[in-house]
Amino acid sequence: MTDYFYLIPIAIGLGLCGLAAFLWSLKSGQYDDLQGAAERILHQDDVPLSH
Amino acid sequence: MSCCGSGAELAILAAPDPREVLLISRTIAGGLRQTDLSVPDVHCGACIRTVEQALGALDGVTWARVNLSTKRVTIKWRADVAPPPFIETLRNVGYEAHLFEVDGDATDTTLSELIRALAVSGFAASNIMLLSVSVWSGAEPATRDLFHGISALIALPTLIYSGRVFFRSAWQALRHGRTNMDVPISLGVLLAFGMSLYETAIHGPHAYFDAAVSLLFFLLIGRTLDHMMRERARVAVKGLARLAARGALVLQSDGAQTYLPVGEITVGMTIMLAAGERVPVDSQVTKGLSELDVSLVSGESVPQPALPGSVLRAGTLNLTGPLIITATASANESFLAEMLRMMEAAEQGRSVYRRIADRAAGLYAPVVHLTAAITLAGWMFVEGDWHHAITIAVAVLIITCPCALGLAVPMVQVVAARRLFESGIMIKDGGALERLAEVDTVVFDKTGTLTLGNPRVVNSDNVDPATLALAGAIAAHSRHPYSRALAAAVSTTTTPIALDDVSEHPGCGMEARLGGSVLRLGRPEWALTDTSSMDLDGSSVVLSRDGQCVADFRFEDRLRAGAAETVGELKRDGLAVEVVSGDRETPVRTLAAGMGVPYFAGVLPGGKAAHVAELASVGKKVLMVGDGLNDTPALMAAHASMAPASAADVGRNAADLVFLREDLSAVSQAIAVSREAGHLVRQNLALAVGYNLIAVPIAIMGHVTPLVAAIAMSGSSIVVVANALRLRGRGKSDKSQGAGASTPRMSVRMEPAE
Numbered sequence: 001m002t003d004y005f006y007l008i009p010i011a012i013g014l015g016l017c018g019l020a021a022f023l024w025s026l027k028s029g030q031y032d033d034l035q036g037a038a039e040r041i042l043h044q045d046d047v048p049l050s051h
Numbered sequence: 052m053s054c055c056g057s058g059a060e061l062a063i064l065a066a067p068d069p070r071e072v073l074l075i076s077r078t079i080a081g082g083l084r085q086t087d088l089s090v091p092d093v094h095c096g097a098c099i100r101t102v103e104q105a106l107g108a109l110d111g112v113t114w115a116r117v118n119l120s121t122k123r124v125t126i127k128w129r130a131d132v133a134p135p136p137f138i139e140t141l142r143n144v145g146y147e148a149h150l151f152e153v154d155g156d157a158t159d160t161t162l163s164e165l166i167r168a169l170a171v172s173g174f175a176a177s178n179i180m181l182l183s184v185s186v187w188s189g190a191e192p193a194t195r196d197l198f199h200g201i202s203a204l205i206a207l208p209t210l211i212y213s214g215r216v217f218f219r220s221a222w223q224a225l226r227h228g229r230t231n232m233d234v235p236i237s238l239g240v241l242l243a244f245g246m247s248l249y250e251t252a253i254h255g256p257h258a259y260f261d262a263a264v265s266l267l268f269f270l271l272i273g274r275t276l277d278h279m280m281r282e283r284a285r286v287a288v289k290g291l292a293r294l295a296a297r298g299a300l301v302l303q304s305d306g307a308q309t310y311l312p313v314g315e316i317t318v319g320m321t322i323m324l325a326a327g328e329r330v331p332v333d334s335q336v337t338k339g340l341s342e343l344d345v346s347l348v349s350g351e352s353v354p355q356p357a358l359p360g361s362v363l364r365a366g367t368l369n370l371t372g373p374l375i376i377t378a379t380a381s382a383n384e385s386f387l388a389e390m391l392r393m394m395e396a397a398e399q400g401r402s403v404y405r406r407i408a409d410r411a412a413g414l415y416a417p418v419v420h421l422t423a424a425i426t427l428a429g430w431m432f433v434e435g436d437w438h439h440a441i442t443i444a445v446a447v448l449i450i451t452c453p454c455a456l457g458l459a460v461p462m463v464q465v466v467a468a469r470r471l472f473e474s475g476i477m478i479k480d481g482g483a484l485e486r487l488a489e490v491d492t493v494v495f496d497k498t499g500t501l502t503l504g505n506p507r508v509v510n511s512d513n514v515d516p517a518t519l520a521l522a523g524a525i526a527a528h529s530r531h532p533y534s535r536a537l538a539a540a541v542s543t544t545t546t547p548i549a550l551d552d553v554s555e556h557p558g559c560g561m562e563a564r565l566g567g568s569v570l571r572l573g574r575p576e577w578a579l580t581d582t583s584s585m586d587l588d589g590s591s592v593v594l595s596r597d598g599q600c601v602a603d604f605r606f607e608d609r610l611r612a613g614a615a616e617t618v619g620e621l622k623r624d625g626l627a628v629e630v631v632s633g634d635r636e637t638p639v640r641t642l643a644a645g646m647g648v649p650y651f652a653g654v655l656p657g658g659k660a661a662h663v664a665e666l667a668s669v670g671k672k673v674l675m676v677g678d679g680l681n682d683t684p685a686l687m688a689a690h691a692s693m694a695p696a697s698a699a700d701v702g703r704n705a706a707d708l709v710f711l712r713e714d715l716s717a718v719s720q721a722i723a724v725s726r727e728a729g730h731l732v733r734q735n736l737a738l739a740v741g742y743n744l745i746a747v748p749i750a751i752m753g754h755v756t757p758l759v760a761a762i763a764m765s766g767s768s769i770v771v772v773a774n775a776l777r778l779r780g781r782g783k784s785d786k787s788q789g790a791g792a793s794t795p796r797m798s799v800r801m802e803p804a805e
Contacts (some may be wrong), residue, residue: 039119
């Protein structure tokens with residue numbers, strides 16, 4: 001049992017990563033317009049990043 | 052026809068002054084200005100594209116982005132150029148837009164704080180629960196202590212970060228000698244955490260970290276949903292067209308014209324008021340002839356003439372001709388300010404309503420705390436073991452902690468608000484829903500509420516279609532309500548008629564040339580050379596050719612769709628219905644008699660509020676439905692209040708509910724949903740009490756381990772949430788039946804946002 005204790009910090013670390021990712025996405029405004037984002041993907045033309 | 056936008060009928064309306072756009076835009080970094088517009092008709096991807104491309108093509112615009120969820124568009128433009136014509140551009144591509152004030156509430160900080168707190172507590176709850184499962188399934192003492200220690204490390208920051216929402220509110224209540232739902236919550240969470248910490252320190256077997264944190268998580272869900280519901284209604288109501296003037300063109304003594312905000316206009320200033328603008332402050336006409344739409348201010352449906360010397364009230368709409376007026380009062384002494392003072396007085400007179408959850412908490416907290424105290428004393432008496440007695444008392448607190456209660460009420464109200472939202476009804480908060488369910492008397496305003504406040508031609512069937520088309524073609528050049536009604540009465544299939552020299556004669560009518568003859572559309576005395584042979588009443592309009600009568604038109608204020616049915620339905624449901632109007636006796640009597648309800652005509656604004664207060668003093672719970680400035684004190688005095696989207700700005704802000712569609716059935720629908728929600732809230736409270744009746748004795752007997760607490764708490768929460776969701780299921784079935792009858796478009800008053 002004790003051999004697997006190293007899994008605990010990994011599990012909590014992964015959880016923290018998820019939490020941080022969520023907070024970042026919230027802060028960067030990705031939840032501001034959920035309906036709009038759903039529609040935009042169908043209509044917006046792709047713009048090449050470099051020429 | 053495409054699914055989006057149909058702006059053809061809007062083309063004749065004037066656009067707002069570009070100076071006003073400048074006035075409410077705000078400066079942002081990089082030499083840019085930002086303007087927010089509310090565009091209620093945007094609803095698909097194609098709309099986003101059209102709007103963004105149209106605005107992006109304008110000179111000076113650097114960035115335009117639509118937010119489909121809030122139906123707003125944010126535009127950034129270069130500050131060194133004049134404001135580009137945003138609203139006209141959008142109108143040309145078929146979208147009605149209103150200026151939206153951006154100052155003050157750029158971001159909603161409370162909501163993001165709640166969501167962050169929710170995310171943190173969700174993370175903590177799931178991780179602690181994982182550790183707890185292994186403890187419950189019988190981990191060795193050493194492992195158990197380690198897991199308790201890790202749980203404590205996760206729980207402490209969570210409690211500080213996520214728990215402060217509740218601690219702050221509980222502390223506020225306690226400091227003012229009151230108690231609310233947050234007091235037992237905070238106490239339960241803190242005691243559970245404190246005891247678990249002690250238990251961990253002495254290597255004991257029972258720690259309630261998972262209970263404390265998942266309690267926070269569940270309660271934060273309820274709190275966040277509640278906040279989102281109110282916020283959405285607030286934003287939706289704010290996005291409607293503003294019906295008060297923000298500024299006016301002032302003629303200064305040196306002849307210069309400056310656009311001043313309303314607040315800076317002082318007594319004696321000369322104001323140039325164009326046709327289609329609203330009177331900014333109380334004033335007197337010095338020059339010009341026009342007609343005024345006063346329906347939003349006094350409830351009178353017939354436009355009033357304005358000549359030199361006429362006294363104008365702030366908020367009335369100038370219809371036909373430009374006027375030069377002199378301010379007789381500043382903004383904070385004008386009619387609007389007077390209404391605001393009456394509103395404040397009415398609000399103070401109204402008894403304070405305590406929400407069901409708060410009333411429940413008032414009873415709940417003492418009972419729970421007393422039970423825990425008796426348990427402590429009882430076990431001390433029986434066993435004399437401090438540690439065991441405290442453990443059991445804290446278990447009682449945890450098991451009774453109002454998780455289900457805190458979720459039971461908001462969940463139902465959020466589901467109900469969502470159902471109303473789908474039918475175009477915005478509700479300001481959950482308390483309004485509870486008050487609406489108690490209503491037993493409904494008081495309607497007439498103009499703009501029972502009726503649409505704009506007239507309709509009643510005898511168009513008796514008029515030859517070609518003549519009607521001619522009248523309509525002339526009328527299309529004017530914004531007078533009668534002209535608009537005539538233009539609307541013409542079927543769209545007729546070919547357009549080319550007219551020459553169309554001119555408007557304020558107070559009289561329209562004149563046009565066709566071929567060699569002069570056509571006049573307007574008052575009989577003006578349009579006809581000889582009126583003695585005609586039988587005419589005051590509110591009719593004639594079309595004449597060279598002084599000879601061709602046709603006469605009669606007008607009637609149009610009833611809102613579903614008005615008669617709604618009044619009938621309300622009466623069938625046993626509610627008392629009344630009409631209280633500021634309009635003249637005759638139109639009010641005709642309307643009230645048609646519906647078979649008692650009426651009061653010619654009532655002053657103060658009289659309306661007094662009438663509502665009088666009804667309240669004999670124990671009636673009044674729902675006031677009104678739209679005018681003159682209704683706002685009564686809206687405030689009433690137990691619950693509703694306003695249409697076309698209502699005056701203050702009215703919309705004062706009302707508990709705002710309905711966006713034309714159909715008046717929103718009133719009966721809102722009452723029905725609120726009553727259903729009331730039933731479910733009571734059911735949920737009964738479920739929560741029933742759960743406590745079973746769980747508390749078990750806790751007092753000392754049989755509640757952390758595992759039992761976790762199961763009981765989650766179980767009761769799931770039961771109340773599932774019960775609340777039943778309201779949603781019922782909403783779906785209603786909607787599928789009534790979908791054909793309801794108007795899909797928002798009925799926003801078709802006027803420029805000044």
